[in-house]
Amino acid sequence: MELSTKTEEQLRIVSVQDSRIDASVALEFKDAMRSETDGGPDLVVLDLSNVEFIDSSGLGAIVAAMKNMGADRKLALAGLTPTVQRVFQLTRMDSVFSVFPTLDGALAELRG
Amino acid sequence: MAPALLPPFELSITSGELAVREALGRFIAALSPISLEVEETGTVELVMAEVLNNIVEHAYPDATKPGPIDIRCAHKADGLHVSITDAGLAMPDGKLPLGEPVSVDVALDDLPEGGFGWFLIQDLAKDVHYARNSHQNRLTMRLPVGMTG
Known part of the structure; x- marks a missing residue:
């Protein structure tokens, strides 16, 4: 599970390089997210534009990553492809996260 | 003329984490002749x-004792009729989980990290049925995609 990160003044962008977050990598993703977000900025944007497929284990791992950051910090999601977007909608998890169609849109909004 | 139906096909794998990816790849590839919409392919996968x-x-909870999983698919006018058979442990109580939606209106720490799977199956698939016979689990369902009726 490869993640790349870019840190700006007020936020950190974590981009998933793999095309799938599924049961076989969910644990690895959770651990990688922990090391990319612990001690970093309060606002993290998870760029999912390369991800074509997530299953319920992948969804659970993204929820776990947000819980690990704690209630005072924020995890926003950006660049959801149609199939990924649908998993969030069906489970109503799109109401739990701030979801942005594109990374650029997320940054324009969140940089304030 | 109604669009052609795909001939029935089968595939078998041995359980394991990476076997699921392999099976999904082969299953989706087998459906390529019927050119499903992106959303339909997403549903199937x-x-x-x-x-x-x-x-x-x-x-097959013990990864050192994997077992067979057999998948059969028949394309009919009302969608894909899929059966999945394994020789592992039975479902708890011999029944399908209800697959109720998880609660999202809760505090951060109480958000569920699992329990989405059966909800998604019951929400997207039709006529989901489970039977335990001769030490085998058999799940049958209809995926409402590629419909010609």
Whole structure:
């Protein structure tokens, strides 16, 4: 599970390089997210534009990553492809996260 | 003339984490002649992933003792009729989980990290049925995609 990160003044962008977050990598993703977000900025944007497929284990791992950051910090999601977007909608998890169609849109909004 | 139906096909794998990815790839590839919409392919891949992950995690929980998973698919006018058979542990109480939606109106710490799988299966697949016979689990369902009727 490869993640790349870019840190700006007020936020950190974590981009998933793999095309799938599924049961076989969910644990690895959770651990990688922990090391990319612990001690970093309060606002993290998870760029999912390369991800074509997530299953319920992948969804659970993204929820776990947000819980690990704690209630005072924020995890926003950006660049959801149609199939990924649908998993969030069906489970109503799109109401739990701030979801942005594109990374650029997320940054324009969140940089304030 | 009605669009052609895909001839029935079967595929078999041995349980394991990476076997699920392999099975999904082969299953989706076998459907390529009927050119499903992106959303339909997403439905098929998601439901099949959830069913197969459940078998790998719960029917064959000991990774050192993997077992067979057999998938059969018949394309009919009302969609794909899929059966998945394994020789692992039975479902708890011999019944399908209800697959109720998880609660999202809760505090951060109480948000669920699991329990989405059966909800997605029951939400997206039709006529989901489970039977335990001769030490085998058999799940049958209809995926309402590629419909010609």
